[in-house]
Each structure stands twice: as structure tokens, then as C-alpha cells.
Amino acid sequence: MFGRGLVTLALITAAAVGLALGMVFLYAPLDADQGFVQKIFYLHVPLALVALAGFVAAGVMGALHLRSGDSAWDLRSYVAIHLSTILGVGVLVTGAIWARASWGHWWVWSEPTLVAFLIVFLLYAVYPMLRFSIEDPGRQGRYASVFAVAAGAFVPLNFAIVRSAESLTHPQVFSTTGSGMPAEMLATFLASMVAMALLYATLWKLELTAKHASEQLRRLRRRAERRAGESVAPRPGGGASAGSSRTGAPALSGTAYAAPRGGR
């Protein structure tokens, strides 16, 4: 269901990542001011942008789930938030390294982008806690999607407020990103951006496929167990059979389960 085109996508991603790495180390010029350390820029900024875009996209997927009721959208939203949270750790670590190298401190409170990202990260860190503390599967998906929508809308709002809050007293250190860059650096940055986006898409697809497969496996295993149990102690009469299929219905999604039963 989710696995189609995964291999092709993975190959394209590998090529893009290879190209981006080559450009970062061989093509892009050394920064006159910061030297070699500046190359972390090609990792840090794409990581951050892709992670944030992933959070917002997860909000859109959550909205689609709420509108359509299709649980596949909930799974997509969940996997996107999961991956973006993992990327978020990378963003905070690479950001701290870069801040240490260029500003002399591991953490700079006066840099609004850093602080805003930390707040977003802390918010999304609660998502798994919320999701897995709700037992009913349908309700779990719905509540998780509502969180995804609300938090997805909070991301731009938070950046806007924190940014404008700090810019009153502090100069924007990185407002020149993109505009003041030489063409080689810009090209390298764009290549890194594309590579990171592709990597995210590949990992997202891979995790979707894996989650879907393990879900199917669990479903099949439960069915096999049920059959094994029935063959040991067969229940008489149609009434009992209808009753047990009713208890089985919430755990296994209706049609896939009902078909073989009806045949017997």
C-alpha cells in the first residue's frame, strides 16, 4: 500500500545526497569569516526547514484524516511527526555546535530562531505521550490528528511571535541567509535542501511501509491464533459464532475478517 516506488525514490535520494555532499566539500568555497565550520550550515538549515515543513505537513495530513475519516492519513501524519521530531534532535545538536563555533556559546537565548525551535520541539515531544495514552484506536487517531492540526498551526505563529519579540532588542544574525551568499554557496545550499527533502520523503515512506506491514502481520497472527483456538474447542451454533465475530470486530477491521468466517 505504501511501498510502491520506494526503491526508485531511495536510489534518487542516494544520488542527491551524494551530489550534495560532493558539492559541500568540493565545490562550495570556504567561508572567509568562519572557515570550515560554516559547512555545517548545509546540514543544519535544511534539517531545520525540512523538520518544520514536516510538522506543518503533518498538520495538513491530520486535517485530511479528520475530514475524510481515513486512518491512512492519521498514520501518515504520525510518521511525519515522528520523523520531524527525530530531525529536530539533529537540528538542536547541529545548531549548538554551530553556535559554539561561530558565537562562542553552545546556546544563545537572544537568537529567536533557536528559542522558537526549542519551544516547537518541546511541544511535539508530547505527541507520542498523548497518542499512546489513549487506548481506543479510532479515538487515538482523532485526538492525535487534532493535536497535529493545532500544533501545525502553532508552528508559524510561534516563530512569528518569538522572532518579533526578540528583534526589538537584538539584531537578526541570520537575516542575510540566501541573499548575501555567493552563487556557489547558494547552489550548494539548494542542492542540500533538495537532498534533505528527498531523504525525509524516503524515510517517511520507509517507516509507513514498515508500520503498515507490522500492522498487517499482527492482524494475520491474531487471526491465526483465533483459528487455532477454535479448532481445539469448536463452538456450536450460529449464535455463538455471531457473538464472537462481534467481539473480534473492533480489533480487526471488519471486512478482512468477516469474509473467511462467512465461508465456513
Add this chain to the structure above:
Amino acid sequence: MTRAALAILRKDLLVERRTRESVPAMALFSVTVLVLFHFALDRDSLDGALASGVLWVTLLLAAVLGVGRLFASEREEGGMDGILLAPIDRTAVWVAKALALLAYLVVVEVVAVPVFALLLLGPDLVPALPALVVTLVLADVGLAAVGALVAALAAESRARELVATLLFLPLVVPAAVAATAATEPLFAGAQTAAGSGRWLVFLAVYAVLFVLLSVVVLDYLQED
């Protein structure tokens, strides 16, 4: 919807008046936190940024208690079933809860702010009061909207109060930024709210955005 919301709000305020479960706890908690701040900071009087920060952290922590208890009667006494069976708009529940939380916050502040002025605040409170009240009211609307949204989100989870707290605090950071910045000049001896107008606009925008967001998403929460 207005009538349903008002009915639920009346019920909540009545229950609160009779059981006295949330508001006295929140007020007592805020006073205790102020005492803790006195010892933690080892200062007899505060002013400026520190005073504003201490006041807002205290109020936010007290709000957390209220958020955790917001759906208590619905959950423990089966009130949610009654509400869901009634032919009313689901958003009415959220509106009622937000208004109830707003009322709780106002009562808590009526207690906590004078106590704060008495125990910790260096400069005189009275000249700063009008501007402070405006800031408090604007911030309370935003906090109530977020608090009711978070409480509704966490209502079905096993670790409700934990999840509600952890969701609430990051979401209110922008409001805390704006509210502390707006309060700071008031506690620094400046008599007017000059310069904090912009922060008040922030607080208003924050409140409006969260009210809209909650109204849009909350309908989906209670479908069963």
C-alpha cells in the same frame, strides 16, 4: 449554542461554588509558589523583569492546576455522556470550559496579585494597576482558550493531568513572552503602559488565533 454553553458554564460554576475544588487550590498554590520564590531567589523585594517573570510563572503554574481539573466532573461523574446525548453543538462544551477557566483565573489573580505586591513587589502596585489589569485580562483570554483546548485533548488519555500540563506550557510560551514584556515596565517604576501597547496587541492576536483554532478543530474530538 450560546444557551447550551451558558448552561454548562452555570453548572460548572455552581459545582465549583459547592465543592470548592479548583479555585481555592489554585489560589493557595499561587501563594505557596510566591513564598517558594522568596526563598529560592533569597530576595525580600523584586522589581522590573524579575518581578514580572515571577508573577507570570506563578500565574501560569496556578493555571496548570485549573486546566488539569477542568473536565474532572465530566469524567468522574459521567457528565460527558449527558452532554453528548444532548442535541447541542459540541463546541458549546469548549466555550463553557474556556469561560469557566477564565473565571477561575480572574479569581486567582484577585488573590495572587495583591499577595504578590504585599510579599515580593518592591515598587508600589497601585499606579501600575490599570495597565496591569488590561494585560492580565488579555492574557487570561488566551490562557483560557489554550487551557480548554488542551484539557479537551488530554481528557481521554490515561495520564491526563501530565499530558495536559506538558501540552499547555509550550503552547503558552508566546503568551508568556508578551505578558512578561508588557508587565516589566510597570514594575520598573514606569507609571504608564508606554511601549507595552505592542505586546498587548500580541496577546490579543494570540487569544483570537487560539479561539478560532479551537473552534475549528474541537468539533472532531467528541464524535462518539
